[in-house]
Amino acid sequence: MNSLELARWQFGLTTLIHFAFVATSIGLVFWVAALQTRWHRTGEDRYLRLTRFYGKLLLLSFAVGVVTGLMQTFQFGMNWSRFSRYVGDIFGAPLALEGLAAFFVEAIFLGLWMFGWGRLPRRLHLASIWIVAVATCISAFAILAVNSWMQHPVGYEIVDGRAQLVDVWAVLFNATVGLTLGHALSAALLTGTVVVLAVASWHLLRGREVAVFGPLAGVAVKVGLVAGIAALVFGHFQGVLAVEQQPMKMAAAEALYRTESGAGLSVLAVGELATNPGEPWLNIKIPSLLSLVNDLSTSSTFRGINELEAEAILKHGPGDYVPVVGLMYWSFRAMIGAGMALILLMAVGCWLAARGRLTRSRRFLNVAVWAAVLPQLGQVGGWILREGGRQPWVVEGLLRTDMADSPNVGAWTVALSLVAFLAIYGAVAWLAGRVAAHEIREGLEDEAPATAPPDGAPARGPRSTGDLALTY
Amino acid sequence: MGDLTFLESVWLVAIVIGWAAYFVLEGFDFGVGMLLARVRGDHVDRRIALHAIGPTWAANEIWLLVGVVGMLGAFPTWYATWGAAFYAPIVVALLAIIARNAGIELMGKLADERWRRNWERATVVASYVAPFCWGLIWSAALAGIALRGDEVVGGPLDVVGVYAVLGGIVTVALTRTQGAAFLVLRTDGAVRDRARRELARSAPAAAFATAAFAVWTLVARDAGAVGVVALLAAATAAVAVAGAAGAQRAGAAFGLTTVALVLLVVGWFASLFPEGIAARDGAGIALADAAAGSYTLAAMTIIAVVLLPPLLAVQGWVYWTFRQPVTRATLGEPQPSPIDAIARLAGRRDGGGDGSDGGATPTGPGFTWRPGRAHREPS
Numbered sequence: 001m002n003s004l005e006l007a008r009w010q011f012g013l014t015t016l017i018h019f020a021f022v023a024t025s026i027g028l029v030f031w032v033a034a035l036q037t038r039w040h041r042t043g044e045d046r047y048l049r050l051t052r053f054y055g056k057l058l059l060l061s062f063a064v065g066v067v068t069g070l071m072q073t074f075q076f077g078m079n080w081s082r083f084s085r086y087v088g089d090i091f092g093a094p095l096a097l098e099g100l101a102a103f104f105v106e107a108i109f110l111g112l113w114m115f116g117w118g119r120l121p122r123r124l125h126l127a128s129i130w131i132v133a134v135a136t137c138i139s140a141f142a143i144l145a146v147n148s149w150m151q152h153p154v155g156y157e158i159v160d161g162r163a164q165l166v167d168v169w170a171v172l173f174n175a176t177v178g179l180t181l182g183h184a185l186s187a188a189l190l191t192g193t194v195v196v197l198a199v200a201s202w203h204l205l206r207g208r209e210v211a212v213f214g215p216l217a218g219v220a221v222k223v224g225l226v227a228g229i230a231a232l233v234f235g236h237f238q239g240v241l242a243v244e245q246q247p248m249k250m251a252a253a254e255a256l257y258r259t260e261s262g263a264g265l266s267v268l269a270v271g272e273l274a275t276n277p278g279e280p281w282l283n284i285k286i287p288s289l290l291s292l293v294n295d296l297s298t299s300s301t302f303r304g305i306n307e308l309e310a311e312a313i314l315k316h317g318p319g320d321y322v323p324v325v326g327l328m329y330w331s332f333r334a335m336i337g338a339g340m341a342l343i344l345l346m347a348v349g350c351w352l353a354a355r356g357r358l359t360r361s362r363r364f365l366n367v368a369v370w371a372a373v374l375p376q377l378g379q380v381g382g383w384i385l386r387e388g389g390r391q392p393w394v395v396e397g398l399l400r401t402d403m404a405d406s407p408n409v410g411a412w413t414v415a416l417s418l419v420a421f422l423a424i425y426g427a428v429a430w431l432a433g434r435v436a437a438h439e440i441r442e443g444l445e446d447e448a449p450a451t452a453p454p455d456g457a458p459a460r461g462p463r464s465t466g467d468l469a470l471t472y
Numbered sequence: 473m474g475d476l477t478f479l480e481s482v483w484l485v486a487i488v489i490g491w492a493a494y495f496v497l498e499g500f501d502f503g504v505g506m507l508l509a510r511v512r513g514d515h516v517d518r519r520i521a522l523h524a525i526g527p528t529w530a531a532n533e534i535w536l537l538v539g540v541v542g543m544l545g546a547f548p549t550w551y552a553t554w555g556a557a558f559y560a561p562i563v564v565a566l567l568a569i570i571a572r573n574a575g576i577e578l579m580g581k582l583a584d585e586r587w588r589r590n591w592e593r594a595t596v597v598a599s600y601v602a603p604f605c606w607g608l609i610w611s612a613a614l615a616g617i618a619l620r621g622d623e624v625v626g627g628p629l630d631v632v633g634v635y636a637v638l639g640g641i642v643t644v645a646l647t648r649t650q651g652a653a654f655l656v657l658r659t660d661g662a663v664r665d666r667a668r669r670e671l672a673r674s675a676p677a678a679a680f681a682t683a684a685f686a687v688w689t690l691v692a693r694d695a696g697a698v699g700v701v702a703l704l705a706a707a708t709a710a711v712a713v714a715g716a717a718g719a720q721r722a723g724a725a726f727g728l729t730t731v732a733l734v735l736l737v738v739g740w741f742a743s744l745f746p747e748g749i750a751a752r753d754g755a756g757i758a759l760a761d762a763a764a765g766s767y768t769l770a771a772m773t774i775i776a777v778v779l780l781p782p783l784l785a786v787q788g789w790v791y792w793t794f795r796q797p798v799t800r801a802t803l804g805e806p807q808p809s810p811i812d813a814i815a816r817l818a819g820r821r822d823g824g825g826d827g828s829d830g831g832a833t834p835t836g837p838g839f840t841w842r843p844g845r846a847h848r849e850p851s
Contacts, residue, residue: 059577060577063573063574063577063578064574066530066573067569067570067573067574068570070566070569070570071566071570073537073540073541073544074540074555074562074566075555076544076551076555077540077544077551077552077554077555077556077562078555078556078559078562078563079555079556081552081553081555081556081623082552084544084548084551084552084555085548085549085552085622086548087548088544088545088547088548088549088551088552088764089545089548089764089765089768090768091544091545092541092544092545092546092548092764092768092769092771092772093545093768093771093772093775095541095544095545096541096542096545096772096775096776097775097779098541099534099537099538099541100538100775100776100779100780100783101775101779103534103537104531104534104779104783104787105783107530107531107533107534108531108783108786108787108790110530111526111527111528111530111531111790112527112790112793114526114527115523115526115527115794116527116793119793119794120793159765162548164764164765164767164768165764165765165767165768165771166767168767168768168771406552406555406556406559406623407623408556408620408623408624408625408626409556409559409628410627410628413559413560413628416563417559417563420563420567421563421566421567424567424570424571425570428570428574431574431578432574432577432578434582435578435581435582438581438582439581471523471526471580472519472522472523472526472576472577472579472580472581
């Protein structure tokens with residue numbers, strides 16, 4: 001593999017790992033903030049215990065999210081120097097916004113929240129976690145705005161072979177950004193909700209704290225259903241917009257080679273094992289459904305890969321303009337499949353809850369525990385489609401990926417750093433996971449304080465291990 | 473400034489401020505990390521040291537991103553060349569920061585001394601490595617790298633020279649000294665005594681290294697007047713730190729190391745100016761050619777002007793909120809915590825009302841803690 005391919009692997013893998021923790025954190029922070037608000041309003045112990053319990057999981061996922069995210073900004077310069085030069089002008093304002101309005105605010109107020117138990121006025125302490133929640137959304141907005149610019153560049157002009165910003169509002173506020181943000185945030189809320197539900201189900205299966213986790217699971221399935229449907233709706237309109245803005249991506253996602261009127265939705269396609277395999281051997285389709293989903297007409301035209309490729313060659317000169325079709329096709333289906341499965345799960349949960357059987361249905365609770373992997377599958381599929389479907393472009397129609405890397409960085413340099421980062425990401429995720437598993441097994445803090453600290457250090461006094469887990 | 477436009481100058485200054493703030497604020501966090509094993513007798517001491525930086529270190533770290541994102545947005549070509557040229561030390565610095573952050577976050581979370589020891593080792597090593605790499609990178613930028621046009625040529629370790637290594641050592645020595653002074657100011661008891669000893673040990677080394685670096689720069693590098701003055705002043709401050717440390721004046725030592733670190737950063741950038749990275753032969757990366765368009769700079773300036781003052785105010789307020797020294801007593805004695813609130817609530821429910829308006833209703837800031845009946849340690 002050459003340094004370009006390795007740099008792509010490095011960016012892809014580090015981003016996917018990073019995002020897994022980011023989505024979990026964004027979802028969980030809203031749960032923790034909402035639970036603490038309930039405690040603040042009602043004064044009921046169970047909400048405080050839940051706040052602190054899920055707060056520990058939030059802090060762990062946040063910590064891993066931060067350390068895995070640090071790499072991303074630096075990667076632009078290290079592996080993608082020509083990309084940095086090309087887009088630095090566009091990225092500057094949104095990333096400055098992210099750094100100042102999101103990262104700073106998150107770091108300051110998460111520190112206040114961790115160490116502020118009992119030291120800050122209660123309202124201010126509650127406000128801290130809400131401020132963190134809002135900051136995560138600003139962060140998502142800023143980074144999705146620059147990512148959307150790579151899908152659909154606007155508000156720029158090309159000066160000396162570099163994109164120069166001429167309209168920052170066009171970059172920050174357009175339909176592509178809005179739909180992407182809506183989709184990503186609702187998917188993140190769904191991810192956090194699935195974590196909340198899975199942990200609650202695990203305890204319910206063991207009959208622990210049923211009076212606390214039972215009602216929580218009842219709320220979680222409702223929130224999950226709403227978040228899942230929101231992600232689906234936003235995602236649908238993203239797809240419709242992408243057919244217009246990035247038709248090649250969507251044609252690849254459907255493995256649709258020939259332009260069709262009244263195109264069918266592919267359910268199962270099998271083709272040659274190649275980046276661009278050509279017409280699939282086997283393609284089971286539901287007739288006209290793709291056209292119907294796309295613009296509510298059974299006879300509308302859906303452009304295929306062959307036509308789009310010919311068009312691209314006319315416009316940009318000879319070259320290969322087709323993404324890895326099989327990967328796009330299956331990533332798309334992994335995302336949709338995971339999302340649909342979660343919506344179904346939440347709907348069944350709501351039905352059980354309405355009949356008062358949620359906490360007693362062992363089958364549902366078992367499935368809910370394992371469902372924790374589904375949001376991760378969905379987000380991996382979603383990001384591979386979004387970034388991979390844009391190939392060979394890194395900035396759609398403007399900058400090719402093979403013209404964006406650092407030309408003089410050797411393959412060995414990238415390979416070694418790739419191995420080192422994957423090793424440390426893996427180690428940190430594994431060890432943080434051990435702590436998380438420990439905290440989940442420990443369960444809620446006792447209502448009455450522990451009388452003796454478990455490791456018997458007298459100077460630790462009556463601080464519980466729970467307190468410790470929230471700080472250091 | 474030079475042939476930079478007004479906004480370009482503003483952003484150059486902002487980037488210098490970002491890096492200086494990072495070296496100063498994260499400097500003592502790294503220093504505390506380096507000294508973690510040396511100032512502790514037992515696990516509680518370790519927690520005291522960590523709690524001294526606990527509520528603030530994560531925000532301190534963000535200044536690195538201010539410096540880096542400022543470079544990417546305001547001087548894209550500078551950033552692009554910088555990232556590719558210093559690939560290897562940046563990778564090592566980031567790995568170290570990841571290990572250090574994970575160490576601080578995870579060290580206390582399992583009640584297992586082996587787990588804590590291993591994380592402590594990782595944190596100590598990483599706290600040395602990260603500032604060393606940043607110091608090495610900027611000293612190497614001043615020493616000059618092999619460039620062809622805007623792109624770096626040569627192997628990833630070509631940037632590591634003796635001068636650059638000395639720059640890294642200066643950064644480590646200064647941050648270690650600053651961390652020791654910080655612990656003296658923020659802790660009490662045995663931790664404080666040990667930190668005081670470490671301060672006296674670190675300070676002369678920092679003074680010597682900084683002076684050597686300043687002299688080498690004057691002799692061998694083509695530094696401008698501002699750079700020369702800044703580096704000489706940094707060396708003077710570092711020597712004064714040694715004096716203050718000898719006289720056991722931790723406050724003065726902390727202030728002077730802070731000044732020395734700021735001047736060191738200013739010295740690097742001022743010596744490089746009007747370039748952002750020097751070339752071994754010929755012209756380096758000229759900042760004026762590396763800058764973004766004025767529209768981007770204006771947009772970034774508005775964002776920074778609106779957001780930075782409140783952020784600085786809040787960061788300062790956080791330091792003020794957590795200004796009390798962290799002591800064995802504060803960690804050991806019952807802390808005001810929600811556990812106590814629950815205990816009081818439980819006590820009231822059992823009919824043992826404590827005769828005040830305590831319980832779940834907050835009466836003052838936070839949970840008004842009174843020595844609880846329910847969980848007093850049997851002494």
